[in-house]
Amino acid sequence: MAIPIYLKIKAKMIDEISSYTVNTSIPSERDLAIKFDASRMTVRKAIQELVDEGILYRDSNRGTFVADEKLHKRNTSTEPILLEQTIKYKIIYFDIKSSSSHDVQNHLDIRDDDSVLRVVRLASLDDKRPQYIEEIYIAQKNILEEDLGDFKKLLDFNSYIDQGSLTQKFLPMIVPAQYAHLLNLKINTPIILVENVINRKNGRPLIYIKVFNNPNEKIIEITT
Amino acid sequence: MAIPIYLKIKAKMIDEISSYTVNTSIPSERDLAIKFDASRMTVRKAIQELVDEGILYRDSNRGTFVADEKLHKRNTSTEPILLEQTIKYKIIYFDIKSSSSHDVQNHLDIRDDDSVLRVVRLASLDDKRPQYIEEIYIAQKNILEEDLGDFKKLLDFNSYIDQGSLTQKFLPMIVPAQYAHLLNLKINTPIILVENVINRKNGRPLIYIKVFNNPNEKIIEITT
DNA sequence: AAGTGGTCTAGACCACACT
DNA sequence: GTGTGGTCTAGACCACTTA
Numbered sequence: 001m002a003i004p005i006y007l008k009i010k011a012k013m014i015d016e017i018s019s020y021t022v023n024t025s026i027p028s029e030r031d032l033a034i035k036f037d038a039s040r041m042t043v044r045k046a047i048q049e050l051v052d053e054g055i056l057y058r059d060s061n062r063g064t065f066v067a068d069e070k071l072h073k074r075n076t077s078t079e080p081i082l083l084e085q086t087i088k089y090k091i092i093y094f095d096i097k098s099s100s101s102h103d104v105q106n107h108l109d110i111r112d113d114d115s116v117l118r119v120v121r122l123a124s125l126d127d128k129r130p131q132y133i134e135e136i137y138i139a140q141k142n143i144l145e146e147d148l149g150d151f152k153k154l155l156d157f158n159s160y161i162d163q164g165s166l167t168q169k170f171l172p173m174i175v176p177a178q179y180a181h182l183l184n185l186k187i188n189t190p191i192i193l194v195e196n197v198i199n200r201k202n203g204r205p206l207i208y209i210k211v212f213n214n215p216n217e218k219i220i221e222i223t224t
Numbered sequence: 225m226a227i228p229i230y231l232k233i234k235a236k237m238i239d240e241i242s243s244y245t246v247n248t249s250i251p252s253e254r255d256l257a258i259k260f261d262a263s264r265m266t267v268r269k270a271i272q273e274l275v276d277e278g279i280l281y282r283d284s285n286r287g288t289f290v291a292d293e294k295l296h297k298r299n300t301s302t303e304p305i306l307l308e309q310t311i312k313y314k315i316i317y318f319d320i321k322s323s324s325s326h327d328v329q330n331h332l333d334i335r336d337d338d339s340v341l342r343v344v345r346l347a348s349l350d351d352k353r354p355q356y357i358e359e360i361y362i363a364q365k366n367i368l369e370e371d372l373g374d375f376k377k378l379l380d381f382n383s384y385i386d387q388g389s390l391t392q393k394f395l396p397m398i399v400p401a402q403y404a405h406l407l408n409l410k411i412n413t414p415i416i417l418v419e420n421v422i423n424r425k426n427g428r429p430l431i432y433i434k435v436f437n438n439p440n441e442k443i444i445e446i447t448t
Numbered sequence: 449a450a451g452t453g454g455t456c457t458a459g460a461c462c463a464c465a466c467t
Numbered sequence: 468g469t470g471t472g473g474t475c476t477a478g479a480c481c482a483c484t485t486a
Contacts, residue, residue, distance in 0.1 A: 199292075265457075
């Protein structure tokens with residue numbers, strides 16, 4: 001039983017739902033249980049995940065329906081981190097400093113003399129069209145030595161987020177002068193700085209990322 | 225059976241957990257089932273909700289643990305809407321217009337000649353300390369006539385959000401001149417405009433809200 | 449009256465951690 | 468080997484909507 005039944009059912013349902021139009025009802029839980037030769041509770045679990053993902057919605061005592069796809073839960077301010085679409089990263093520079101700003105120390109919950117890896121990179125679409133600049137901070141003690149030579153693996157944040165949690169702060173500011181030309185923005189352009197802290201399951205901070213978003217290219221959108 | 229058993233168990237567990245320290249383990253699902261005289265599946269459902277809310281976390285084959293409270297899922301940009309703490313609203317003005325800007329028409333999915341109620345209000349803490357200004361737009365056809373005399377009820381968005389979904393866009397801008405003094409901000413201060421669209425379950429837009437946040441008072445924070 | 453989702457039970461087997 | 472969470476079954480009753 002490598003793959004749980006409810007996940008198989010969920011996959012089959014996604015297949016079928018994709019051909020449905022919005023707001024049409026799907027078969028009842030009891031019917032689906034017969035169809036998939038499983039118990040109603042198992043079918044229910046498959047449906048529950050689809051509801052949580054915004055693909056279906058339930059109406060008590062009436063039925064289960066296909067939701068508007070546009071309303072799937074999403075947070076585009078993490079999407080580049082999570083999906084890594086066709087985005088190309090260019091490392092601007094990196095260093096390891098033994099002392100860092102209080103800003104960084106506080107977010108990573110480290111002391112004055114802890115070393116921190118800092119990477120600054122530019123994310124672009126199609127070689128042109130700069131999307132955002134990331135300043136990434138990781139305490140050296142949290143980095144496996146073998147990963148230091150492999151930035152691609154180290155800076156793929158998906159796995160960290162899956163296992164922990166992510167806190168984001170949205171701060172309005174004027175684009176920093178040194179980033180204005182990289183982002184192809186006029187000076188004095190208002191932008192949104194997103195401060196990301198990736199935490200472990202136990203709540204300890206692991207990675208701190210400051211994202212300077214280009215408002216002409218990237219609109220941050222969240223759907224609950 | 226007014227209140228489901230799993231919700232009663234959940235409430236009891238929250239009580240007990242509150243005295244636990246972070247990362248301590250709670251009793252096993254089987255023990256809790258005995259303790260609460262319920263089936264394991266019912267206890268599991270209570271635990272699942274606490275996990276979804278970030279109060280507990282599970283570690284497969286090891287146990288269930290108390291999570292760091294700071295990591296509870298939250299979105300402070302909706303909190304004033306959702307919680308209505310000690311915030312006081314002052315209506316700046318309101319009107320019903322038969323024609324509205326394309327901006328509003330597009331977000332509410334209405335036509336040129338549909339009437340729209342617009343309410344502009346200032347949210348403050350402690351009679352001073354302005355937090356944000358909201359511009360609220362609702363198509364008149366979506367308003368029950370009895371609600372028109374009761375703004376408090378009409379502008380309490382909790383029930384709408386519970387039954388539907390919420391999409392937010394975060395846009396950087398310079399504070400509009402006419403709002404600068406109301407928010408106690410200097411002109412040319414960068415702020416974040418949050419565009420909220422509350423949708424029905426079927427995906428149709430119901431309410432459109434533009435929130436101009438005072439960055440000195442209100443920091444937008446999201447935890448997943 | 450029939451059908452739906454919401455809840456609940458009392459069992460069961462599995463893979464995996466720890467000892 | 469023991470204990471844990473993860474999955475699964477085959478029933479059951481309830482409140483509610485709809486016809």
